[in-house]
Amino acid sequence: MRKICLLTVLFLGISLQTYGQGRISGLAFGDFYYIASHHNQALRDQNGFWFRRIYFTYDRDLGEQFTTRLRLEMNHPGNFTAGDAIPFVKDAYLQWDFHAQHRFYLGILPAPMFDLIEALWGYRSVEKTPGDLFRLGSPREVGLSFQGSLLETGVVRYHVAFGNNEATRSEGYRGKKLALALQLLPQPWAVEVYGDYGRLREGEQATTWHGLLGYRTPSLRLGAIYEAQEVTIERGRDYTLRYFSVFGSGQVAPRLYVFGRIDRMLEPNPRVGNNPYLPLATTSKATLWIGGVDIAMTPQVRFQPNVELVRYDEEGLDSDVFLRWTFFVTF
Numbered sequence: 272m273r274k275i276c277l278l279t280v281l282f283l284g285i286s287l288q289t290y291g292q293g294r295i296s297g298l299a300f301g302d303f304y305y306i307a308s309h310h311n312q313a314l315r316d317q318n319g320f321w322f323r324r325i326y327f328t329y330d331r332d333l334g335e336q337f338t339t340r341l342r343l344e345m346n347h348p349g350n351f352t353a354g355d356a357i358p359f360v361k362d363a364y365l366q367w368d369f370h371a372q373h374r375f376y377l378g379i380l381p382a383p384m385f386d387l388i389e390a391l392w393g394y395r396s397v398e399k400t401p402g403d404l405f406r407l408g409s410p411r412e413v414g415l416s417f418q419g420s421l422l423e424t425g426v427v428r429y430h431v432a433f434g435n436n437e438a439t440r441s442e443g444y445r446g447k448k449l450a451l452a453l454q455l456l457p458q459p460w461a462v463e464v465y466g467d468y469g470r471l472r473e474g475e476q477a478t479t480w481h482g483l484l485g486y487r488t489p490s491l492r493l494g495a496i497y498e499a500q501e502v503t504i505e506r507g508r509d510y511t512l513r514y515f516s517v518f519g520s521g522q523v524a525p526r527l528y529v530f531g532r533i534d535r536m537l538e539p540n541p542r543v544g545n546n547p548y549l550p551l552a553t554t555s556k557a558t559l560w561i562g563g564v565d566i567a568m569t570p571q572v573r574f575q576p577n578v579e580l581v582r583y584d585e586e587g588l589d590s591d592v593f594l595r596w597t598f599f600v601t602f
Contacts (some may be wrong), residue, residue, distance in 0.1 A: 281433065284425065287468040289465045291363075292331050292332050293329055293331040294330045295327075295328065295332065296326075296328045296330070296601075296602065297326045297327045297328055297377070297430070297601070297602050298324070298325075298389060298596060298599070298600060298601040298602070299322060299324065299325045299326070299575070299599075299600050300322070300323060300324055300391065300395075300396035300588055300597060300599040300600070301320065301321050301322035301323050301324075301347075301597070301598060302320070302321065302323065302595040302596060302597045302598070303318070303319070303320050303595070303596045304317075304318060304319065304321070304548075304595045304596075305317075305318040305593075305595075305596065306318065306470070306592070306593055306594075307592040307593075307594055308589055308590055308591060308592040309589065309591045309592075310552045310583065310588045310589050310590075310591060311550065311582070314351060314355055314550070317351055317414060321346075321347040321349075321548075322345070322346055322347050322356055323346050323347070323349070323547075323548055324344060324345075324346050324395075324396075324470075325344065325345040325346065325356060326342060326343070326344055326361070327342070327343045327345075327545060328340065328341070328342040328343075328362070329341045329342070333365075336367055336368050336369060337365065337366065337367055337368075338365075338366045338368075339364065339365050339586070340359070340362050340363070340364055340366070341360070341362065341363050342361045342362035342363070343358045343359070343360060343361065344358065344359060344360075344361035345357065345358045345359075346508055346547075348547075349547025349548040350545065350547065350550075359412065359439065359546045360439065361379070361439065361568060362378075362379055362380065362381070362411070362573075363378045363379045364376050364377060364379060365377045365378055368537050369528060370419070372417035372419045372420045372421075372423065373417065373419050373420075374417070374419055375415070375416075375417055375420070376415060376416045376417075376418070377410060377414075377415045378413070379413050379439050379520050380411070380412060380413075380414070380415075380416055380432070381410065381411065381412075382410055382411060382412045382432060382450060382467060383416070383430040383431065383432050383450045383451065383452035383465065383467075384402055384406060384407075384408045384410070384450060384452070384467065384479070384481075385402065385403060385408075385428055385588075386452060386454075387454055387461060387463045387485070388400045388401075388463075388483055388485075388494065389410075389494060390487075390494075391461060391483075391485040391487060391492055391494040391518075392492075392494065392518055392519060392532070393492055393530075394520065394530055394562040394565070394575070395450065396573075396575060396577055396597055396599040397530070397561065397563060397577050397595075397597055398532070398549070398561055398579065399496055400515055401498070401516040401534045402481070402496075402514075403498065403547065404534070404543075404549070404559075405436050405512065405514055405534075405536060405540055405543060406540070406542040406543060406546075407479055407498060407500045407512060407514075408467070408479060408539045409439075410440035411438050411439045412432055412434035412435070412436070412438070412448065412450075413434050413435045413437060413438075413440070413441065413442075413445075413516075414432060414434020414435060414555035415432070415433055415434070416430065416431060416432035416433070416434075417430075417431050417432075417572075418430045418431075419568035420495070425456065426455065426456050427450070427453075427454070427456075428453075428454040428456060429452065429453055429454070430451070430452045430454075431449075431450065431451045431452075431487075432448075432449075432450045432451075433447060433448070433449050434447065434448055435447060435448070436448035436471070437460040440469070442508075444471075444472050444473070444559055445469070445470075446469065446470025446471065446472065446476070447469070447470065448467060448468070448469030449467060449468055449469070450465070450466070450467035450469075451465070451466055451467070452464070452465040453465075459486055459487055459488050460484075460485070460486055461483070461484070461485035461486070461487060461494075462484055462485075463481075463482070463483040463485075464480075464481075464482055464483075465480060465481045465482075465483070466478070466480040467472055467478075467479045467480075471502070471577055474504060474506055474507075475502065475503070475504045475505070475507075476502070476503050477501065477502045477503075477577030478500070478501050478503075479498070479499070479500040479501075480498070480499060481496055481497060481498035481499070482496070482497055483495070483496045483561050484496075487526075489522075490521060490522040491519075491520075491521045491522070492519060492520050492521070493518070494516075494517070494519070495515070495516065495517045495518075496512075496515065496516050497513075497515045498509060498513070498515075499511060499512070499513040500512045500513075506536075510538075511538060512538055512540055512542075513536075513537040513538060514534055514537060515535050515537070516532065516533065516534040516535070517532070517533050517544075518530075518531065518533070518561075519531060519532075526566065526567040527564065527565070527566060527567070528564065528565035528567070529560045529562075529563070529564050529565070530561075530562070530563055530564075530565060530577075531560075531561060531563075532559075532560075532561040532562075533558065533559070533561075534558070534559040534561075535556075535557075535558050535559075536556055536557045536558070536559075537556060538556060539552075539553060539554050539555055541553050541555060548594065549579065549591075551581060551591070552583055553584070553587055554585060554588075555583040555584050555585035555588055556581045556583070556584040556585075557581055557582065557584065558581070558582050559579065559580070559581050560578075560579070560580040560581075560582075561577065561578070561579050561580075562577065562578055563575055563576055563577025563578065563597075564576060564577075571596075571600060571601045571602060572600055573598070573600075574596065574597070574598055574599075575597040575598070575599060575600040576595070576596050576597065577595050577597060578592070578593070578594055578595075579591070579592075579593040579595070580592055580593075584591065
């Protein structure tokens with residue numbers, strides 16, 4: 272894997288020197304963390320440093336209508352074991368701007384579920400969006416998609432995708448996933464209705480939808496989302512996963528921002544027990560509280576001390592308390 276990464280970097284360097292058309296960018300974020308309390312007693316007082324994400328991105332124009340992107344991601348294991356940051360391909364797609372208002376994508380590409388909420392939340396360096404954290408969907412898909420605007424003003428936008436339903440992996444089951452997001456964006460408001468249908472495996476399928484409302488200005492972002500997923504199993508018990516979330520952030524000084532978020536899991540979630548970096552109990556409803564400050568040392572360097580508190584409805588489960596000093600660097 273290291274040889275592959277070195278060859279990739281060498282190839283990109285030669286391409287830039289030869290053709291001069293590529294653009295390299297990247298980011299990195301991680302934390303020093305301390306677990307003050309946890310429902311799993313084995314994790315109490317655990318602490319350390321880790322990188323939760325490192326991006327290395329190469330974009331290149333292929334003529335007037337075509338562009339391509341290759342993005343590698345690396346991160347330390349999130350299961351509290353020692354391990355290296357292993358790289359993998361996060362994005363690899365061809366973009367075709369076949370119309371002034373419409374684009375076509377093919378490859379490993381962003382999924383429609385997370386476009387708007389990631390922009391409104393704005394603090395992926397602190398925590399995933401709720402749908403990603405609670406595993407109602409993957410932020411990547413292998414397949415094809417169309418994105419664009421239904422009006423010249425850009426107020427009404429769409430994003431539709433069709434793919435393997437295997438995140439960044441190749442096909443493992445013949446079932447597929449179809450997803451559609453419709454957005455209404457009259458500044459400063461943002462409204463989104465989203466839905467998808469996917470076959471998870473033989474005899475198991477899932478339908479997901481959400482409604483999202485947001486408000487954003489240069490100094491203030493607010494949002495609320497409700498999302499539900501219904502899983503139907505032919506030879507098993509059907510189940511539903513639901514949550515709602517409210518969040519916000521604002522500028523309080525030239526280089527100082529504050530942010531907060533509340534997520535409410537309305538059912539116990541069997542998928543979150545092995546969550547990287549924030550493992551949750553699978554037997555109880557729960558409420559997640561996130562709060563912190565964002566200190567902009569420069570436009571590219573930020574420190575974001577924060578606290579994550581998870582309180583469970585089930586008696587006998589201790590709360591989870593994570594104290595973190597998060598750093599975020601872009602280039």
